[in-house]
Amino acid sequence: MRKIRFILEKEFRQIFRNRGMLPIIFVMPIVQLLILANAATFDIKNIKIIILDQDHSTFSKRLVSNVNASPYFALQEPSDNTEQAEAALKEEKSDMYVVIPPDFEKDLIKEQNADVQMIINAIDGSKAGLASAYFANLLANFNVEMASSYGLKSNAMLTSNSNSKSIAVTNSNWYNQFLNYKFYMVPGILVLLVTMIGAFLSSMNIVREKEIGTIEQLNVTPIKNYEFIIGKLLPFWLIGLFELGLGLTLAKIFYSIPIEGSLVIIFGFAGIYLLAVLGMGLLISTITETQQQSMFISWFFLVIFILLSGLFTAIENMPEWAQRITLFNPVRYFIEVTRMVMLKGAGFSAVKSQFVVMLTFAFCLNLLAILRYRKTAS
């Protein structure tokens, strides 16, 4: 065990002596955390809308002014014809346009029924879906509003209106009352950054010794496999935990991220999680010959882990088989745990299963790394 101390000392010296690496390890992630936290918002506001009013009636003008008043829509310069509106859609100058046909008011009064046409840029499907839902909502409100104001003149309408049943819906957003995206993104981004630092650094580590040739010198020493792996793993483990602590502190200061649950659970889980990530890195390092290969392999896994972590797109939206793949994604569990503990204040019992899974990952990956690391080539 005493030998591990010497490996640790050496690794730390090498890390802290590399002037090029220090800012990459300690500054870059923090800057990214603070900046990128703002990037993530699906909040759909200011949908750029053009209204092609071919009716120019009181009703249609009223509808336009309702659109203008809505926080969801940003009314653009009106177009004169469909071609113009279509071109604006193509050039992304607008996200959607609405055509109010001539005789809109007439039809509405006479037949109590009128059509409008909504054309939406649907490349971003979910955004388009929301835009159409918002506009439908706006129309529904407009219906009610017109019915009541117009109803004063029409007896039939007045009675029918007072007879109509309405269901009042109240909406509460638990754990994040004001739908603050930062509460959701910051812990997630932090997890990703810590993961990347740990996985990249550890996967380059042993393979680097292979490339410069020092590994042979180590292999003729009586050092044990587990001593070697532990000595390689611990420095990055400590750096990862340090980075997590630093990130959380800054997130608290700058973005007042709530920490409802216990930090002990967060760091306890992070400790096990990092063991798993670093074990994976070291495993990659033992099966590759060059830093290029090992980085490419870890890049491959990390892109998958990151995009399937549930941070950017929700896991339950994925097809069944993809959801099953995410069960093998350590990042997924850590993001779940940070969310549950930090935002919901969940206790240990709620995240027990995640602990068990992560312990299994950590154990298996490190065991494999230790077994794979051969001092003797066969």
Added chain:
Amino acid sequence: MKKLKGFIVKEFFHIFRDYRTILILFGMPIMQIMLFGFAITNEIKNAKIAVLDHSKDELSRKLVEQISASEYFTLYANLQNVEEMKTAFEEAKIKQAIIIEKGFAENLYKTNQANIQIISDATEPNTANTLSNYTQVVIRNFQQDLNKQQQSGVMQIEAEVQMRYNEKLKGVFLFVPGLITIILMLVSAMMTSISITKEKEMGTMEILLVSPLKPFQLILAKVIPYLLLSFLNACIILILGNYVFGVPVKGNLILLLAESMLFIITALSLGIFISTRTDSQQVALMVSLMGLMLPTIMLSGFIFPIENMPLPLQVISNIIPAKWFIIIVKSIMLKGSSFIYVWKETLILLGFTTLFIGLSVKNFKIRLA
């Protein structure tokens, strides 16, 4: 020129000798596009919700039935009390709970007014927001049906919706252009930066520098193989996108390929620039992976719409080359735009390329001087 050719051939041999690199170079992007093409989606389906029905009457049951019939929702549980709901939320079993007040039908019939409460797990604000919108739509339709039964003559504006460029609202339409961009960006930048720094680290760069090849030719020789490989990669991804995911190429294919080539050159020149700034593979790798991965994913418009970001970030996003390429690819592939719609973005990419190459040449000269 002949020397240069020999050199390029040598670089190709280097790359192809190692089957692992080849496997990585081609296998991984293909696997990723297949995986993400299917798996990454913003479309909400079968979100787990729970209902706490205090009323349990005919109307409330009907409403619950309608909500659970929607493809957006899966009814996870009928709750008995608020405690159960809290537990379900905390254990992340449900995303939303719908509470129906006591005497729901009675209230509706007697006072024309009833209350429903929607509670969302807002740790994921986007899902929370979307789900609550969907629920409200279902409730509104329910309400309209109720009213229709007994009366006619309410004013009704009906909206006819056309979803342009992506009729079926497929998530893949948005993600394929983004994935092409991210894969090309990272692979190209990383591969060049590392292959050049490796020569530096091993000391072979000096040997090459005293060879009769000019430094410019040397770099060219290192880069051309990766240029061709990346281009091949881009083609494979486009073909997969088209045949497997039905993402169309509405515009000019030649234009699309030319723009892809330009973007690859931009990424490669960024790789060269990184490699002129450092001598160590580790630093080159960390910069081109750590430095580029998250900003490219998050600030390019791949997942998060740029126009929703705060202004400073919108400004910052302009220095992400991927942002411009995603615009180009989306326009050409999905909207069928011609060059006159994307010349500005093209010019910007050209500008980035010139900048990276210019800075690299400058760094290189300083080093030699």
Added chain:
Amino acid sequence: MNNSENRPAVKVNKLTRQFGDFYAVKEITFEVNKGEIFGFLGANGAGKSTAMRMLTGLLAPSSGEATVAGYDVYKEAEKIKKNIGYMSQRFSLYEDLTVLENIKFYGGIYGLSNQQIKQKSEELVEKLNLHEVSKSLLSGLPLGWKQKLAFSVALLHDPEIIFLDEPTGGVDPVTRRQFWKLIYEASDSGITVFVTTHYMDEAEYCNRISMMVAGEIAALGSPNELKKQYGVDSMDEVFVKIARPSN
């Protein structure tokens, strides 16, 4: 048994290493006596390094037997490692650590006490005259110095045998001579030296040499014996006669 004065330092019997159909080392048999300087000579690719890698436990043999310091290479590789030193043609210390840090690290993983490490460091710096550079990074030192340091570091834990794989590759003749002085000193203190080289003049420095050609031992004996046997004046000529018998 391991401490017996009479057993050879290295004993090899029909040791073989195959890579597919190719025999890198084919049934070599020899013994190295305690305290001698044993040279392993041959052209590049003759199998010298492969043989040495098998003896140091870096590579598993395909067949044959070998004991190093009395331990079996198959079963007791880890025990062998405690009793040998190794220095390869690839420079094997850390460029981004200082002279003293390298000594400390290797001393530490060989299990030396802090007291021993401190004492050894002082001795080493004194012996190699590294006072001024003891706290500088290795990357700034000339290759010759680094190699001398690597050799001394390989001896830190007082091994019974030291294996040197082309230790003088790429350095000038003066440095080479200084390096051999270090080897002699080690040998004088009772350490067995096993050295591979393709410099034939270095062969003259060895007590006994074995010549490898295409994975097999073509000749074995003291330099004088070999010269007499082939009727020539220098090891160079011996090598030419063995390696290219048709000439």
